[in-house]
Amino acid sequence: MGLLFGLRDIALQHFSGFHSALDMRTAIPKSFLAMYPALYSQDLLKETVTMINVKGEKVGEPISAGHPPKYEALERRENNEATVNGTPLSNFGPSKAMRLGDLVLARSGDKGSNLNVGFFVRTAKAWEWLRSFLSSTQMIELMGEDWSEDYFLERVEFPNIFAVHFVVYGILGRGVSSSTRLDSLGKAFADYIRNKVVDIPVELLHQPNL
Numbered sequence: 001m002g003l004l005f006g007l008r009d010i011a012l013q014h015f016s017g018f019h020s021a022l023d024m025r026t027a028i029p030k031s032f033l034a035m036y037p038a039l040y041s042q043d044l045l046k047e048t049v050t051m052i053n054v055k056g057e058k059v060g061e062p063i064s065a066g067h068p069p070k071y072e073a074l075e076r077r078e079n080n081e082a083t084v085n086g087t088p089l090s091n092f093g094p095s096k097a098m099r100l101g102d103l104v105l106a107r108s109g110d111k112g113s114n115l116n117v118g119f120f121v122r123t124a125k126a127w128e129w130l131r132s133f134l135s136s137t138q139m140i141e142l143m144g145e146d147w148s149e150d151y152f153l154e155r156v157e158f159p160n161i162f163a164v165h166f167v168v169y170g171i172l173g174r175g176v177s178s179s180t181r182l183d184s185l186g187k188a189f190a191d192y193i194r195n196k197v198v199d200i201p202v203e204l205l206h207q208p209n210l
Helices: 002-008 124-133 136-146 189-194 202-206
Strands: 048-052 058-064 095-099 105-111 114-120 152-158 163-169 197-201
Touching: 095 202, 105 189, 114 189, 124 202, 136 152, 136 163, 136 189, 197 202
Parallel strands: none
Antiparallel strands: 048 058, 095 197, 105 114, 114 163, 152 163
């Protein structure tokens, strides 16, 4: 019994691929919230600051925070479906069929109806392979039957941390609390992809973590 409650008290309450009554957020029927993302004009926002005393009582009238002196319309983020000037995969030498996770680390989670997942490696050599290998087309192939043409896939590279990041728009339906997916928080998605078997260059499997 002590172990049961100990597992439930873990901050994220999650073990990749393991879903059960230990996670009370999805085990018990309950009302839900629906998320409807929207843009709201800065001019319509009325932010204020309210001062309170040690008793929690309001002191004076709320002070207007005003508006930013300058702002611009929100634009779609950069999306690179494949790396620019990537290295041909044949240049990495002999490969071996292995789990992607034997070389690549990852983290995933929800943002409303969308799912974020970042893949990263430890070395510059492995990063060159990762960015060349993990295109949007490859990601869709790895997702298999979990991919739908109703989704939109965004891909961004982060060279300073050896990472390739994806956002899968729409995969969580109407959002976590109203999603019909078992993994409604998207936490197990990273390890789901890491478990896929791909051809990994042998030379990358024996590199020091530099």
